[in-house]
Amino acid sequence: MTIALLLIVCYLLGAIPAGLWLGKIFFKKNLHDFGSGNTGTTNTFRVLGAKAGVAVFIFDLLKGTLATLLPIFFHVHGISPLIFGLFAVIGHTISIFDHFHGGKAVATSAGVVLGFNPLFLLYILLIFLIVLFLFSMISLSSISAAVAALIGIAIFPAFHFILPHYDLIFSVIILVLAGIIIFRHQSNVKRIKNRNESVIPWGLNLSKQHKI
Template structure:
C-alpha cells in the first residue's frame, strides 16, 4: 500500500515538472507566465519561445504523461488502473507544485497518458488531431476535437466491443 501511495505521489511530481517554464527561464531568460496565454505548456512555449523550445517542451510534456501511466508496469503495481497515475501527471501539469500551482492545459501530457494506456486509441486520436490541424491550422480547435473524439470513442468503442462479443457467440 505504501508503495502505491509513493508511486501516486511520484506520478504527480513527474507531471509537475514545468519543462516550458524552466526552458524559458534558463535558456531564454523569459517567464512564460508573463507572455502569451500565461500558461507554461507546449502551445504557449511555441508562441513565445519558438519552434525549438516548443518541440522540446512537447516531447517532455508528452512523455511525462506516458511515463507516469507506465509507472505501475515498471514497478509491478497491481490493483489500480494506470490511468489513475496518468491522471495525477495531468493534475501535476495543470497545477504544478514546482511552479506555484500555475501550469498548462495538459494537452500534450494527456496525449502521452493515452499513448501509455492504449497505443491503438492514441493512433486513432492522433489521426483526428493532425487531420483537423491540417485543415484548420488551429491547435486549440484540433485539441478540443480530439478530446471530444476521445470521449465519444470510449463510449462507442465500449458498446461496439460488447456487440462484437455478443455476435461472436452466435457464429459457428
C-alpha cells in the same frame, strides 16, 4: 505504501514545468509574461521557437507515459495504471513548482493514453491533425480530439474497434482528461467565437480567425 509513494512521484513528475524552466534558464524569458501566459507546448512554440516547443512537447508527453508505466515497472497490482497517469496530469495543470498554475493538459493526457492504448491515441491524433488542417487552430484541434476521445469510448467497444470491450476505468479517466482539456480551453473558445484566436501558418483556417 508503495502505491502512495508512486502517486506522489507521478504528481511531482507531472508538475515539472518544462516550458517555464526552459524559458527562464536558456532564454531568460518567463512564459507567463508572453503570449497566452501558458507554460505548455503551444505558447512555448510561439514564444521560444520550434526547437523549444518540440522539446517541451516531448517532455510533457513522456511525463504522462512514464507515470502510466511506473506501476507496471514496480509490479503494482490492484489499481489501474491510468490512475497514476491522471496524477501526472493533475501535476501538470496544478503544479506545485509553478504556484499551482500549469498547462492545458493536452500533451500529458496524450502521454497517458500512449502508455495505456497507443492505437486509441493514433485515432485521437488523426482527428487532431484533420481539424488542425481545416481550421489552423491548436486549441480547436485539442478540444476536438478530447470530444473524439469521448465518442470513441462510447462507440468503439460496441464494434470491437480499437477498444475490444467497455472498460469502466479507462472510460472514466478519458472522461476526466477530456473534461480538464475542454475546461482549460474556455478562454480559447471565447476567442474562437470572436474570430480572434491564434492560428498557425498551416492549414485552411476555414473559420477565418484574424489573429496570427
